Amino acid sequence: MEQRTISDLRLNHTMLLTPNPAELSAFYKKALDMEVTLRGELYICTGTDRCIVLGEGKSRTLGFAAYACKNEEELAQLRKKISASGGNIEQSPSPVFDESAFSLRDPDGNTFVFGVFPQNDNLSSKESLPGxxxxxxxxxxxxxxxxxxxxxxxxxxxxxxxxxxxxxxxxxxxxxxxxxxxxxxxxxxxxxxxxxxxxxxxxxxxxxxxxxxxxxxxxxxxxxxxxxxxxxxxxxxxxxxxxxxxxxxxxxxxxxxxxxxxxxxxxxxxxxxxxxxxxx
Ligand SMILES: [Fe+2]
Structure with a gap:
């Protein structure tokens, strides 16, 4: 029997679509104790080790789910493995990960992004409740x-x-x-x-x-x-x-x-x- 292995891949941030990103960002700032920065038309909501990107679109729709590998080497291995398994790799839509990130869609059309988040870098400098x-x-x-x-x-x-x-x-x-x-x-x-x-x-x-x-x-x-x-x-x-x-x-x-x-x-x-x- 094949040994179970632990890959050390963690959910890092998500993007959520909304008809009104400004209004929804005000809720996230309050409810999840986050700070909000504007990057282009995107509202980046961040707290300690948490980040939700809000962009304009259909309400209650996930833009993407972004998972972080520990380092570039593990990201490259994951990319190779996904390609070998027939995954259709596309460019990353994430404004948080760097250019080494990539994405693909699941059979329901949900977009997954894989990348590396810089070491020793928090998503936010704001002191907030752990979560x-x-x-x-x-x-x-x-x-x-x-x-x-x-x-x-x-x-x-x-x-x-x-x-x-x-x-x-x-x-x-x-x-x-x-x-x-x-x-x-x-x-x-x-x-x-x-x-x-x-x-x-x-x-x-x-x-x-x-x-x-x-x-x-x-x-x-x-x-x-x-x-x-x-x-x-x-x-x-x-x-x-x-x-x-x-x-x-x-x-x-x-x-x-x-x-x-x-x-x-x-x-x-x-x-x-x-x-x-x-x-x-
Ligand atoms: Fe849950």
């Missing part, structure tokens, strides 16, 4: 095609899958470093971005973030709770356009000998503490 960019999730009506693409073409590792009574895939979680997941898919009736997540660290920081949201009258929409896959503590809010944002803590660390987990498709899998949000 580094950690994962994102897509909803899809063709999850099996995405699963094949992420594992076979991108080389992401499957950590856990959620199946219904017939064994049909209802959710799955991929790891790209030692953390349980940096990408997830939820089976739904449509293809869309599901949520973006920021890892705060420990449970007390979930409290601090909830108190922080309360200062700005931003209600928690789901949680606090504990997910089954990943075992992380979490709560979720929505931005004014309905995009889900998750604050997480204490996400499971994966070991090389950990077998792929299979979970039942039931509310308790999504939230062992209570109410769940089933996508299908």
């Amino acid at each position: 580094r960019m950690q994962h994102l999730a897509f909803a899809s009506d063709e999850p099996e095609a995405l699963l094949s693409f992420y594992t076979d073409t991108l080389g992401f590792l499957l950590a856990d899958r959620v199946e219904d009574e017939e064994g049909v895939l209802r959710a799955c979680f991929f790891n790209t470093d030692s953390e349980h997941h940096s990408l997830a898919i939820f089976t739904a009736g449509e293809k869309r971005l599901d949520h973006q997540c920021f890892e705060a660290g420990d449970w007390n920081l979930i409290r601090d973030w909830a108190d922080y949201m309360a200062q700005y009258d931003i209600p928690l929409q789901w949680g606090p709770g504990r997910h089954g896959p990943g075992n992380n503590l979490f709560f979720m809010i929505r931005d004014p356009e309905g995009n889900w944002l998750e604050i997480s803590a204490e996400l499971e660390i994966i070991t090389l000998d950990r077998p792929i987990g299979v979970w039942e498709h039931e509310p308790k899998t999504l939230n062992s503490w209570g109410q769940a949000s089933l996508r299908s």
Whole structure:
């Protein structure tokens, strides 16, 4: 059996489309304790180890998800591997990564960017609550095609899958470093971005973030709770356009000998503490 390997690839930043980037950037500045800089027509929102680029376009649409390799050598190896697996490599649209970055689209049309973020360089000089960019999730009506693409073409590792009574895939979680997941898919009736997540660290920081949201009258929409896959503590809010944002803590660390987990498709899998949000 092939040895599981940990590639050390981390979600670094995302781009979100919105009809009104100026207005949405004001929300992100407040809700995620970020600073905003304008680069051309793009609004770059940054906090400690987190960055969301806002650009004009259709509401609730992901522009791209950008993952960072540790160094140029690993980026070159990843590019070679993706090309050898039939991935159609295109230019990077990211204003954050340098010219060595590249992109490709998954079968649902979601754009992934891979690059290297400069060593010892934070995304922001602003002192802010801890919450580094950690994962994102897509909803899809063709999850099996995405699963094949992420594992076979991108080389992401499957950590856990959620199946219904017939064994049909209802959710799955991929790891790209030692953390349980940096990408997830939820089976739904449509293809869309599901949520973006920021890892705060420990449970007390979930409290601090909830108190922080309360200062700005931003209600928690789901949680606090504990997910089954990943075992992380979490709560979720929505931005004014309905995009889900998750604050997480204490996400499971994966070991090389950990077998792929299979979970039942039931509310308790999504939230062992209570109410769940089933996508299908
Ligand atoms: Fe999540």
